[in-house]
């Protein structure tokens with residue numbers, strides 16, 4: 001792009017100011033997103049795409065536009081929305097900045113058409129690249145959050161459902177599944193939405209049990225499917241590549257199939273028989289040992305696990321566990337969550353130490 005190459009008339013000062021302000025806005029927003037890609041996610045590809053977009057924007061930010069700036073006379077500098085002053089989580093900060101960049105690119109696309117005949121098409125193409133960046137970043141973030149989650153709370157219906165989940169989130173929980181076999185669909189959707197908002201406030205993921213439609217409607221992070229639910233491939237078609245899909249498994253054959261189908265994680269169990277799932281026979285610690293040996297994807301031991309038998313499950317090779325009653329029925333869900341997480345980290349450190357000793 002060369003300055004004024006595709007222009008015939010001198011541009012109006014107001015047009016130049018609009019383009020200048022929106023070039024600034026989009027570049028700033030991208031810079032904020034880039035910092036998270038680089039320092040928060042350590043993802044060079046995503047950070048690189050932000051930088052590339054910023055550089056393309058800078059090439060359009062020619063002297064004529066920059067010199068049209070008149071900050072003291074701009075009535076917009078005083079205007080802030082209360083939401084701009086508050087950011088409750090990284091997710092919200094990223095969403096707000098993507099929104100800002102996309103809006104600015106749309107303004108550049110429309111006003112740019114008057115300024116330079118190539119500008120409209122160029123900014124439209126950039127806007128679509130930002131949409132792609134947003135969904136790639138969200139998918140990557142979700143998967144990273146899944147990987148770092150060692151404890152998975154599966155909910156059961158409670159009068160104080162939000163209170164119990166929030167208490168567990170305060171104890172460091174980062175992964176929650178909304179499981180509810182008794183409420184009607186309206187209540188389920190309302191709960192899923194509320195839980196989603198709550199979890200995201202704590203930078204935790206919310207997965208919906210059984211129902212792909214609720215996962216989409218509540219804008220949850222994924223779905224957990226049992227052997228009798230939708231096949232993973234069908235769920236993937238509905239959910240797209242950016243959401244997480246989990247599958248229950250009870251034996252090696254189911255595990256293999258879940259992996260081939262493209263599940264992001266699996267449930268391994270029930271380890272012990274449990275009143276939460278009374279019709280399901282225990283798969284036992286042998287299956288935990290099998291998963292520890294064979295599963296290439298993240299897996300959560302589930303079923304009858306509590307603070308008393310946790311050690312046994314960890315010694316059988318589990319690095320991640322899921323639980324319903326141990327937290328949902330706890331008198332102090334925050335403390336129980338902290339205990340689970342501390343034991344999971346202790347075991348992880350022990351394994352890392354052993355691996356290091358094995359090398360020396």
Ligand SMILES: Cc1ncc(COP(=O)(O)OP(=O)(O)O)c(N)n1
Nearest residue numbers: 209224225226227248267300302322
């Ligand atoms: C993490 C995790 N693992 C297994 C299950 C059980 O799912 P499913 O077999 O579909 O049984 P229901 O939970 O639907 O009764 C799970 N929910 N989560």
Ligand SMILES: Cc1ncsc1CCOP(=O)(O)O
Nearest residue numbers: 270274276303304323324325
């Ligand atoms: C949903 C599910 N899937 C396998 S076991 C189980 C229930 C686990 O519940 P609890 O932790 O209360 O034993």
Ligand SMILES: [Mg+2]
Nearest residue numbers: 210225226229
């Ligand atoms: Mg199910």
